[in-house]
Amino acid sequence: MPRRRKNEANEHLIRVGNRVISLEGYLTKKPRNEDPVPEGNRQVEQVVASHSQPDGFKTERDSESPSSAKPPTGDPQYFATRQALPLWAHQEAIRRLLRQNDVVVLVGETGSGKSTQVPQFLYQEKWCQRRRVNLKVAGSTQEASVGGMIAITQPRRVAATTLAHRVSREAGTPLSGGEGNSTSKGSPTKGLVGYSVRFDHRVPSGTRLKYLTEGMLLQELLRDPHLRQYSAIIVDEIHERSVDVDLLSGFLKQIISGDKAGRGGIPLKVIIMSATANVNTIKAFFSDGASEPKDSVAFLQVEGRQFPVDIAHTPKPVPDIQESLLKTIFKLHTEESLSDKHGRKDILAFLTGQEEIESAQRLIEEHASTLDPKLPKVKVFPLFGQLSMEAQHDAFQPIKGGFTRKIVLATNIAETSVTVPGVRYVIDCGKSKVKQFRPRLGMESLLAMPISKSSAIQRAGRAGREGPGKCFRLYTEETYETLETMDLPEILRTDVLSAVLTMKARGIDDVLDFPLMDRPEIESVENALVQLHILGAIADDGSITDMGRKMVSFPVAPRYARVLLAAADAKYDCLLEVIDIISCVTSGEDIFLQLRSEEAREEVKEARGELFRREGDLLTYLTTMQRYTAENSDRLRWCKERKINIRNMKRALNIRKQLRGLCVRQGMMEQPDEDPQPFVPVSPEKASIILKCFLRGFTLKSAILAPDRSYVTSQGKHVVAIHPSSVLHGQKKEAIMFLEHVFTVKNYAKKVSAIQAAWIPEALGQGE
Template sequence: MQRLPISEVRTDLEKKFSRNHVTILVGETGSGKSTQVPQFILALNNGKEKIAVTQPRRVAAINLAKRVADETKTTLGQDVGYTVRFQNMSSAKTKIKYLTDGMLLRELLLRTNLDQYTTIILDEAHERTIITDLLMGFLKTLLQRRKNLRLIVMSATIDADKFSRFFDGAEVLYVQGRRFPVQRYYLSKPVEDIVDATVRTAIQIHASEPMGDILAFLAGQEDIDKAVDMLNDMIQSLPKGVPDLIALPLYAALPPQQQLKVFEKVAGNKRKIIIATNIAETSLTISGVRYVIDGGTHKVKVWRHDLGLDSLLTMPISKSNAAQRMGRAGREAAGKCYRLYTETDYYGLKSQSEPEIERCDVAFPILTLKLAGVSDVLGWNWLERPSKAAIMSALMQLYALKALDDEGQITEVGKKMAVLPLPPNLSAVLLDAHQKGIADPVLDIVSCLSIENLIMNPHPDKRDEVYEKRLPFITASGGMGDLVVLRNYVQHYRRLPSSSDRKEWCKEVYISYRAMSNVEKVSINQSEQDIRNQLESYLKAESANIHSEDKSVQLGPSVLNEQIIQCFLTGFLANTALSLPGKMYRTIAGGQTINIHPSSSVFGKNEDAIMYTEYIFTTKAYARNVSPIDLEWLQRIAPHFLSRRTAGHD
C-alpha cells in the first residue's frame, strides 16, 4: 500500500476530506485512489464510517472489493463487500461497500436520504455514464438535506472544473499517478483489417520483446472473440523455445467468472495477451501488462430520435481514451504502446468523448426522475442537460409504454418498470408477459437480446450450409419471425446433454457458444441462479400485486408464439413499420423507409406490418430481429399511441 503514490499525500488528503462537504479528486491512472481513498476515510472516525464507492462496471466493483478486503485482511462480505446486479456480498456490518452506480441509484430511490452511509464516493466520474450523471443530480439535492454526508467525486481525467462548478465551487485536489515511460508507435498508413493487424502485432511482440503481458483494445465482442480464436490457432504453430502465450477475452457480456481470469497470474514461462473493450481503460489494474495494442475504436450507443431506438456504432476513440489506454503499459514498469492508426489520425481525434447523456436515449433517466417525484424534468439538476428533443422523445416513448399517463405522471406500470434492471421497453415486455403467465419463454428471448453477437454471420462460402442447419428452427417458428427463432435456439441448446454437444451444435449453426452460455448464466459463480430466475425474482418482488398463476395455462405453439410477439409489441411499439411496394417498409413512428436485413428469417417475405428490436445502417437502413405483426394487435394494444402517430400520415 505504501508504494502507491496517493499514500505520500495521505495526511493532507485526510485533512481536506474532514473539512469539505464535497471534494473533487483528480487522480491519475496508477495513483491508487480507487482502493486507498475509502481506507483513508474509514480511518478518519475510528472505523465508524459507512462508505459507498460506485463503479460504472460490475467487474471493477467486484475486483476492487476483493483487493481492499485482501489489503485490510478481512473476509470479503464483512467489513469490505460489494453489491452488483443479482449479487450481494455485503451485510449491515459492511463499512466499505463497492457497488455499481446503478445499484446506488436503486438504493437512493428506495431510501431517499441514504442514511445508511456517511460518505459517498463516485469513482470514475469522467466516464460520464447516464446513471453517474443522475446520481450527481440527486446527490446535489440530498447534500442540502444531509449536512453530515460527505461526497467525494473521483476522476482520472480533467473534468474537474465542470464537477466543481456543479457542486457550487467544491475544492479540487490533484494526485499524480506513477508513470513509467511508455514508448508509442504509430502506423505509417491505415490498415483495412484491424483484427488481423492486432493479432499480427501481438505475435510480433511475443516473438521479439522481453517478457510482460500484452493488453489489446478492440471495439466489440465479435472482434475480440475472432482475435482470440485466431491467436489460439497460431499459438499451436509457434516455434520451439518461444514462451507459451495465453489469449483471454475481456468484455462486459462475458460471464464474470471468465472476466476474473485476466487477473490471475500465470505460472512458468508464459505470457498473457488480454483482448479487451474499453472496459479495461480505467478502474481495472491488470498486473503485469507491459505492452498495449490500441485499435483506435470503440462501440458507442447513439440514440436516433427519428427512429426511436439506439444504434450501436463503431467510432474513433478520443485523445483522452488513447491516453488512458497507453497508461495501462506504464503502471508498474516502462512499456510500449502500439497504436494501430497513423499519427495524423491521432491528432484528428476529439479531446474527450461525448457524455452518454448527449448521445443516448434518456427514457430511463426521465422515468427515474418521475419515480422520484420530479415533475419539471427539464429544469432538474442536470450536470449536462439533454436537448429538448431528447426529453420530448423520451416522454413520448414512456407514454407509449403506458409508464406515463396523459398528464405526464408516472403510472403504476411505470413504477414497476422503473425498478426492474432493464431498459424501459424490455421492462414493459416482461411485465406484460408476467401478467399473461408466459414470463418464462419471454425471459428466454430477453436474455438473448441482452447479449451482444449471439448469432454470428457465416463466411459467404458457408452461408448455404449454415442456413440449412438453421432451417428447422426457422420452420418451427411458424412464420412468427426472429424472436421465436431465438427461443427455439435456446430450447434446443438446453436439451443437448453435454457441453461438448452444445459447442459442436453452436459451431454448426454459427451461434457464439460463449454468448449462448452467457444467456444461461450471468452470475459470478455457477451456484447462482440463471438469468431467467434472477429476473423472475425481480418480477415477483416488484409485481407482487400481479398474480399470473391462474393464467399459466397450456397454450398451443401458434397461440403461444402470437402471445409472445404481442408481449414484445407492448415494449417496441415505436419499432413498427407498414409495408410498401418492393418489400420495403415505412416506420409508423417516424415515416422512415426501412428494409428487412438479409439475415432475418422474414427476409424476402411480404408482411403487412413488422416489429423489430434493432436498427442498423450499412448501405441502407435495415431492421433486425424482425417479427410480423397483425395491425389489429396495434390497435388493441396501443390505440392511445397509434392514433397520435398515424394522424397526418395517411
C-alpha cells in the same frame, strides 16, 4: 501460400497472399531534436497541465511525509503493500480535506490505490459515525439514525466485488462464503466491508464500507432519497461518465445543496474520484450554484504508479489500417526482445471490432508462418465482448513456451474493462465503434469514430503497467491534436427514455431543470416524454402514473417493463412466457453464437432446428429457454451442441429468477412450479397473444411490407432490412415488429417477429 521474398531488392517488402507491403520508413522515429514537443509520456504532460487550478478551488497536492501517516489498521500481511501505494502519503491530507469540506474531487491515476485506500482512511473519522437524529416528517417528529456507512460506487459489477474482497482482506475481515448467487441481504458474520451488485449481495452486519454498482445506488435512492444510512458517498471512476453516474451526480448535488432536513441536518460527504486529470466539468458542476461557498469543493491530485510510455505517431496518415498494423507488429517483433528485467514484452493492439480483429488475425498468422524459423514465434489472441469466457481467458494467460510473443487484438474492452498482463507495446488505430441514438429517427447507429485524446492516453497507458513501454499510434500527431479532449458522455449518446423515467420516479417534476453535467438536447428529452406517454408511464400533465411507478420497479428498460405489465393482464395472461423471452433478450448481445463457416452452420442445423419458430426471434428465444430449463441432465453439453452462449444463457436464467420473484412479490402471478418442467410448445394462438403483448411496448417499432417488397417503419417511414442474425432474415411477412433498430452498413431491424399489420393500430388505440 504466403511467402516472404527474402532476396528481393527491397528487404522491407513482404508479401502476404496477393498483397505486397513495404516496411520501409515505418516506425523510424523522428530524431528527438526535430520534435517541437518531446515524444515522452503524454500522461505525464496531462498531469502537469492540470496542476494549475482555476481560482476558487482549494488545491492540496504536496502533503505530509509518509512518517506522519497513521499506521495501517487491519491485516499486517498487507501493510507493506499498502504503504507503498502513492496514496498512502496523502492520507492525512485526505482526512483533513474531508473534515473541512463536504465535497472533494480526487484525481488518482491507475495504480494509485484510491479505490481501496480512501474508504479505509475515512471510516474511523468522527463525521462518519452513525447518529440518532430527530426528523420532522409531515408535522410530527420521529427519531431515525443517519450515517455510519460509506458507499463506493463502481461502473462494473466485477470491479465492485473484487474491490470489496481485496479491501476486506486488507482489513482482516474477509468476506466469507463461496462465490456466486447469494441473494441474502445479510450474513451472520460480522465484517467491515460488503458489496451489493445485481444477483449478488454480501453485506455482513457491521458493514461500514459498501462497494456497489452505480445502478444499485440509484435503486437505493428510490427507497431512501436522502441516503440516510450513509455518511459519505465515494463516486469512483466518474470519468467513464455512464448515464447512471450522471444521474447519481445530479441526485447527490441535490442532496448536498439542499437543506439537509431529510438527514436531520447531518451533511452527506461526497468524494468524486477520477483517473483522468481533466475534471473541470465535474468540479464546476459540484461547486456551481451550491448553497455552500464555492470553496467547499476541494481538490486533490495524486500521482499514479505508471512507467513511462514512449509515444510514436506515423509521419503520414495511413491509407490502410490493416497494412499499417501488420508492418508495426512485425517491425516490433523482429527488432525488440521478448522480455527484459520487468518481464514479458507482449503487444496489445486496439482495433474497432470483431471483423477487423479477425481479418487482422488471419493476416498476422499468414505472415508469421513465413518468418525465419530462428525468430521467436507469435501467437495471436482476439479479445472482444462476444467471445466465450474461455477464449477471453486465453488472452490473459502467460504464454506457453518461452520463445513466443503474445499479440492481443482487442476492442476497447481492454481500455477499461479488463487488463491484459505482460503488455509493453500498444498499437492504437485511433478509432472505436460508438453507439449513438438519433432521437429524430428513433433509431441508433453503430459506427467507427475517432477516439478522444483521453481515450488515446488511456490506451497508451496500457503499455506502462509493468515496465517502461511504447505506444504506436497509427495516425499522425496532427490528427491526435484534432481529437476531442474527452469522449461524449453516454447520456448524450443514448435514448434517454429510461433516464427520464428514473428522474420522474425519484420526484423530479421538471426533468429539464434537473442538474446534469451534460444536458441532452431538449428534443431528446421531449421525444422520451412522448414515448413514455404512449407507454402510459406519464399522464397528460407530465406526472408519473401508477403504471410508470410499477415500470420503474423492474430492472429492465421501460418498454420491457411495459410488456411485463401487459402480460400480467388477464387479456394477455402470458407472464411466464414473456419473462422467459425478456430474460433472453436482455442477457447480452445474443444467446445464439454466430457461426462463421458453412460447415459450422450445417453442424448445428439439426440441433438448433427444434428451437426455431416461424413467428420469429422472440418465439425462438421462448422455445430455447423452455427447452433449456426442461433439460435436466447436462445443460452445458446442451448449449455446446446448439452453439449457445453459455454465459448469456446463465445470465438469462438469473434474470428470469429475479423477474419471477419480483412478479410474485408484486402479486402479478402465483409462485411458478420449480424447474425442470416438461417442454410443451406454445400454440400459434398463444404465440399471437405473446406478440400482441410485446406490441404494447414496441408499437412504433414495427414496419409494414410495401408494394416494392421493402419494409417501411411505422415511426419515420424508413426502409429497414431484417438483420442477418434474425431467423426471419430474407423472409417477407406482411408486417414485422422489432426490439432494436440500428444503422451500421444499412438500416437493420434486430430481434424481429412476424405480426399482422392490423395489430399495430389496435395496439395504438389501447393507450391508457
